[in-house]
Amino acid sequence: MTDAPSKDQAGVSPALPSWNEGPAKAGLLEYVARVTEPGSPDFIPPSERIAVFDNDGTLWPENPIPFQAAFIMDRLKEGLGDHPEWAEDPAVQSALKLDVRALVDDGHRGLLRIVSLTHAGMTTDAFTERVNHWMHTARHPRYERPYDACIYQPMLELLRYLRAQDFKTFIVSGGGADFMRVWSERVYGIPPEQVVGSHGQVTFEVRDGEAVLHKSTDGIFVDDKEGKPVGIHQFIGRRPVLAFGNSDGDKAMLEYTTLGNPRPSLGLILHHTDGEREYAYDAEPRSTGKLVEALADAPERGWVVVDMARDWSTVLLNEPFPAESPSSP
Amino acid sequence: MTDAPSKDQAGVSPALPSWNEGPAKAGLLEYVARVTEPGSPDFIPPSERIAVFDNDGTLWPENPIPFQAAFIMDRLKEGLGDHPEWAEDPAVQSALKLDVRALVDDGHRGLLRIVSLTHAGMTTDAFTERVNHWMHTARHPRYERPYDACIYQPMLELLRYLRAQDFKTFIVSGGGADFMRVWSERVYGIPPEQVVGSHGQVTFEVRDGEAVLHKSTDGIFVDDKEGKPVGIHQFIGRRPVLAFGNSDGDKAMLEYTTLGNPRPSLGLILHHTDGEREYAYDAEPRSTGKLVEALADAPERGWVVVDMARDWSTVLLNEPFPAESPSSP
Numbered sequence: 260m261t262d263a264p265s266k267d268q269a270g271v272s273p274a275l276p277s278w279n280e281g282p283a284k285a286g287l288l289e290y291v292a293r294v295t296e297p298g299s300p301d302f303i304p305p306s307e308r309i310a311v312f313d314n315d316g317t318l319w320p321e322n323p324i325p326f327q328a329a330f331i332m333d334r335l336k337e338g339l340g341d342h343p344e345w346a347e348d349p350a351v352q353s354a355l356k357l358d359v360r361a362l363v364d365d366g367h368r369g370l371l372r373i374v375s376l377t378h379a380g381m382t383t384d385a386f387t388e389r390v391n392h393w394m395h396t397a398r399h400p401r402y403e404r405p406y407d408a409c410i411y412q413p414m415l416e417l418l419r420y421l422r423a424q425d426f427k428t429f430i431v432s433g434g435g436a437d438f439m440r441v442w443s444e445r446v447y448g449i450p451p452e453q454v455v456g457s458h459g460q461v462t463f464e465v466r467d468g469e470a471v472l473h474k475s476t477d478g479i480f481v482d483d484k485e486g487k488p489v490g491i492h493q494f495i496g497r498r499p500v501l502a503f504g505n506s507d508g509d510k511a512m513l514e515y516t517t518l519g520n521p522r523p524s525l526g527l528i529l530h531h532t533d534g535e536r537e538y539a540y541d542a543e544p545r546s547t548g549k550l551v552e553a554l555a556d557a558p559e560r561g562w563v564v565v566d567m568a569r570d571w572s573t574v575l576l577n578e579p580f581p582a583e584s585p586s587s588p
Numbered sequence: 589m590t591d592a593p594s595k596d597q598a599g600v601s602p603a604l605p606s607w608n609e610g611p612a613k614a615g616l617l618e619y620v621a622r623v624t625e626p627g628s629p630d631f632i633p634p635s636e637r638i639a640v641f642d643n644d645g646t647l648w649p650e651n652p653i654p655f656q657a658a659f660i661m662d663r664l665k666e667g668l669g670d671h672p673e674w675a676e677d678p679a680v681q682s683a684l685k686l687d688v689r690a691l692v693d694d695g696h697r698g699l700l701r702i703v704s705l706t707h708a709g710m711t712t713d714a715f716t717e718r719v720n721h722w723m724h725t726a727r728h729p730r731y732e733r734p735y736d737a738c739i740y741q742p743m744l745e746l747l748r749y750l751r752a753q754d755f756k757t758f759i760v761s762g763g764g765a766d767f768m769r770v771w772s773e774r775v776y777g778i779p780p781e782q783v784v785g786s787h788g789q790v791t792f793e794v795r796d797g798e799a800v801l802h803k804s805t806d807g808i809f810v811d812d813k814e815g816k817p818v819g820i821h822q823f824i825g826r827r828p829v830l831a832f833g834n835s836d837g838d839k840a841m842l843e844y845t846t847l848g849n850p851r852p853s854l855g856l857i858l859h860h861t862d863g864e865r866e867y868a869y870d871a872e873p874r875s876t877g878k879l880v881e882a883l884a885d886a887p888e889r890g891w892v893v894v895d896m897a898r899d900w901s902t903v904l905l906n907e908p909f910p911a912e913s914p915s916s917p
Contacts, residue, residue: 306773306779309781383821427781429781436822436825437825440825440826444635450635451824451825451826452638452756452758452781452782452823452824452825452826453781454825458822460818461818461821461822462814462818463814463817463818463840463844465843465847468847468848469847469848470817470840470843470844470846470847470848470849471848472817472818472821472844478807485791485792488792488799488801489789489790489791489792489801492712492790492801493765493787493790494781494823495780495781496765496766496769496780496781496783497769497780497781511792511799514794514799515792515799515801517799518794518797518798518799519797519798519799519800520799
């Protein structure tokens, strides 16, 4: 064990203060030290230090329902006032019962129906405003704080640590790209152009001398499972060297990062073991984030399993809430 | 006119040495100075300084045929040896006659057919190797140098100048993303993740313990005309403040950048007026890059028209050829 990687850029504070000493933290620091040490046979040039992170269940919780589902539910309830006929729709009925599984089965058909009802046709700018408004007003039912203040403190520290070591950090999530890009830079320091997510086509129009884009649910790309390496190739255009996920939806991304990669690589899985501070789940059938196959493959693949209860001294954000975008005028 | 913007970071060498003094250079420098001056009412925070560049005809020539078409032609001729039946295909016949217009008409149907014949099913890694091999061996018929040594010196200087002013430079091109990403970082300093281009779906597979992606021509996205703002939204996720193109295929991108943008913005068009040093064309019917509507709109929109013959003292790269990738081990 070396001292070097436990110091941050200034050479004073220990890196990853909210990570307990143990095999997960040691594995992370050892890998980063090995690939960033000039002259090391495992050295990776900075431009190839691509690190990809799942979002729901990896950078913030995905319970009691994924946060974007909560956003859509709130939009749906607002819309029902003007559109009582929506109540007849089976997808709307599943949504109102919080039956997320029914919404995502059959290729996310139910979820797409809800998204179509609540968002299709609106401009991307209007959508951004709605997301911003919701983030400022909605509260997580258990933690009683804004959803974007529920991010994991240890992961925020890891993102910053990697960036200080010249890694470029990306989100690769099944969540909507348009939804995440509104707050990803302010909250995680990850700019919109480093967010890969599910998305529908938009259409371009010049209207009254202004260029606008309208959202649609045509040509939906679902950035989950095998869609993750596909999205990584399409959006990033090179193979990551570090991938961090928490569910079987991240298995293909972990494989793409670590199997046959000519560069030294690291795969990590966050295991939700902490029912006291967060939510304990993996194979539980009603959970949206299922972790069975990837966990079984981890030992053979050499993927590091991060045990939330054991490895994290803090779970949620414990520093001042990032209320203002660094890029706001 | 102020002195400040004509100095580079070191404060010594003049910026944009291959640009002649005149309205185009002055307009560029004035805009950059105005939006980067702290305290200026037009100040744009660094994270929002997104600059997008067309590639064919903007960063390098697109004559006598677009360079990627030359690559595909070379692949086609190689393939014909093993597949004499290809010669019966109307798309192949158009290609062998260099009838680029016939290939791109009808939604690029002929071109896609050729791409499908020559590349579908191969792995992305094998494709990268082919592109690298071609770049090292093929020569431009007129300039008698590698295609990637035919890039425009003044544009290379502009890319560097903008990056020194904390702009993030992106390619937004109708060319293939997989084709451009092989050399964009080495040649332009633009990394793969900042290249938006046309692309087909890839498929993911773990084969013999290695993760691979296969190319296909399914679900093609054509990053041209209205596809450019759509691609910008999908890949970059925010509106650029500077756009540089050279044809009507860039008109929608210029509109998206400049019409109704809450930030001060700049649109630029390269006008190919220099038949001696390069190629003179705009409305010529056989040209792949047609510049009619965007040129007509330029005065009203305030887009800066760069006249190659008047505004550039040098055209092609006049510094050591970027043979080695900065990220090569």
